[in-house]
Amino acid sequence: MSKKEREILNSNSDSDFERFFESTSKLKVPSSNLGKEATWDKLMQSIEQESAKKTKVVRISPFIVRMSIAATLIILFTIATLSYKYSTLEFISQKGSTANIVLPDSSSIILNADSRIEYRRFGWLSEREIKLNGEAYFSVKHGNRFSVLTEFNRNIIVTGTKFNVFTRGTQFEVKCFEGSIRVEIPKTKPITLSKGKGINFSIEAESPQQVEVDSTLTTPKWIGGDYYFNNAPLSEVLDELSRQFNVTISIQGFKPETRNYTGFFKSKNLSQALDLVCIPMGLTYQISSDSTSIMIKK
Secondary structure: OOHHHHHHHHOOOHHHHHHHHHHHHOOOOOOOOOOHHHHHHHHHHHHHHHHHOOOOOOOOOHHHHHHHHHHHHHHHHHHHHHHHHHOEEEEEEOOOOOEEEEOOOOOEEEEOOOEEEEEEOOOOOOOOEEEEEEEEEEEOOOOOEEEEEOHHHOEEEEEOOEEEEEEEOOEEEEEEEEOEEEEEOOOOOOEEEEOOEEEEEEOOOOOOEEEEOOOOOOOOHHHHOEEEEEEEEHHHHHHHHHHHHOOEEEEEOOOHHHOEEEEEEEOOOHHHHHHHHHHHHOOEEEEOOOOOEEEEEO
């Protein structure tokens, strides 16, 4: 046995034994006709060669590094571009309540109950478009210009004016209280409305109907809680009453869409509003104990 072998066997360090057994556990001694001493020498030589092995270093090509950085930048740029272009702000007024919104150009909007608007979070100055579903009153600062987009491609082009838009389902109505606006409706020529003018249009109608607006008014009456109807389908009146008081209305014994109503109600008191609508129409009503649902009968 060589001197080096005796040093290994005589060592009192546990770590040396651990390294020794760890190294030898991975080795396989091939069958051989060598003697004991020769076999031991060969085993020790294998251990030394195993310990001398160096960790392999993998080199990454500079081209691959540059391409990876470029790909990362492209992804980040794409995400930023899409966020800039498609990220929007949305405002919703619940049933029984209204909401006040100030636009980036300091123009203001009052949303009626159960209404929603949406516009771009970024880039408002380059693309001034507002999507509306429901009813809203707009007060636009002089010199500012933007578009109000509604369902069925019925749009309003605005510049420094005050106006009201009602768009629910197939119904569409615009009233101008100050300045002028241009209304664009598919299959018809653009219509310019000045103060005191308005139009009413539905999908079923062949052309828009002119609506007169009280020229002494600067805001629509609904902002003060008053809702006026002129020969309107009773179904539309009850829908508005449901929105303003956040109640569910059930009908029994008649079809409200076949009857018309002329009159008004106020959104301050539910029972008074029901009296103003039901009594002239020869109807009775019952309010649930929690005031969340109403049954109207003939």
